[in-house]
Amino acid sequence: MSPTNLIPIVLSLLLSPLVGQSVVAENGLLRVKGSRIVNREGTAVSLAGNSFFWSQWDHSGFWNPKCVAWLVDDWNSAIIRAPMGVEEPGGYLEKPEENERKLRTLVQAAVNEGVYVIIDWHSHYAEKSTAEAVEFFERMARSYGGLDHVIYEIYNEPKKTEWSEIKEYAETVIAAIRRIDPDKLIVVGTGEWSQEVDEPAADPITQWPNIAYTLHFYSDKHGQSLRDRADAALAQGIALFVTEWGPVGKRGKDPETEKWMAWCRKNKISHCVWSVNDKDEPYSIVRKGADPEGGWKPGDLRPAGELERSIISTWNENQ
Known part of the structure; x- marks a missing residue:
């Protein structure tokens, strides 16, 4: 590991005693046990938090440490997701250094706040850039493999890709990660915009431990039929993560x-x-003009943001 890559880890270790019992300090390394994700004590946990927007299209500058701190302090977010765009214009394949720099900023901010962070290869066609994904996640594993905060999401939303192709890609990337980082949670995308969770349930990845599968939903498009599919997948023994x-x-x-x-x-x-x-768009949490560093007043939030804040801020109380 290079001296540069050691800096975030050293800083996080120095800062951790100052922030008290953070979410990560309380729960430690997350791992899959049957169809549940559990903490270091083997207790099933459910975390609630925020996904940021595509890295290359964050035109208002929300990918910054103060925004992360605001979400942790005001929204009680226990996890953030850093969706690094890949194939789309301006994404990692076109501007790798710029996008990785933004991602590392968000990862370090989450580490400093003591919350979990998902390193998201935000792609719809990841199997077409397997070599680039391997190289990227090897670098992430070298930098952050010693931190319990980090979760690897190696494929955001496959479109109409067959599970056999997704699985082949995933096994290649997982093998590369596991050679460096043997134990962090890895989340694998599923077919048809990460909704076909029945396919990995019938044919899961078994060579390595601590693998979960992605489920995505939007309430105006997905309802009971998708929940039924997810229930069936859980009953077959795979773990799901709604990233x-x-x-x-x-x-x-x-x-x-x-x-x-x-x-x-x-x-x-x-x-x-x-x-x-x-x-x-309806899914954005704040209105135009809201400070990208946080400090939002009720009038800054869109209706979606108001609803989401009420859910996330009370999530631990209502379990």
Whole structure:
């Protein structure tokens, strides 16, 4: 490991005694046990937090440490997701140094705040850039393999890719990570925008421990039928992680979101809501003009943000 890569780890170790009993200090390394994700004591945990927006399209500058600190302090976020865009214009394949620098900023901010962070290869076609993914995750494993805070999400949302292709890609990338980091949680995307969780349930990755699978949902598009599919996958013994979801965002209450949150509580599923952004779309949490460093007043939040903050800030109380 190079001296440069050691700096974030040394800083986090020096800072950790100053922040008290953080989420990560309390729970330690997350691992898969049957169909649940558990903490160091073997107790199933469900974490609630935020997903940021695509790294290359964060035009208002939300990918910064003060924003992470605000989400932890004001929203009670226990986990953040850093979706590093890959193939799309301006993404990692086009501008690797710029996007990786932004990602490392968010990872270190999460480490300093004592919360979990998902390093997300935010791709729809990851199998087409396997070599680049391997190289990237090897570098991440060397930098952060000693930190319990980090989770690797190696494929965001496959579109119409067959599970056999996703699995082949995943096994290649996982093998590269495991040669360096033997124990961190790795989350694998599933077919049709990470909804076909029945496919890995029938044909899971078995060569390595601590593998979970991605489930994504949006309450205006996905309901009971997807929950039924997820229940069946859990019953077959795989663990699920909702690395991305969104409410309708057009009103203060959303009955379908309430059903999804009840399902997550019942099954001890962790989740990150999309997205920390001010784009003019229902799923953005703040309005245009909101300070990207946080300090948001109620008027700064979109309806989705109001609903999501009420869910995340009370998540531990309502389990």
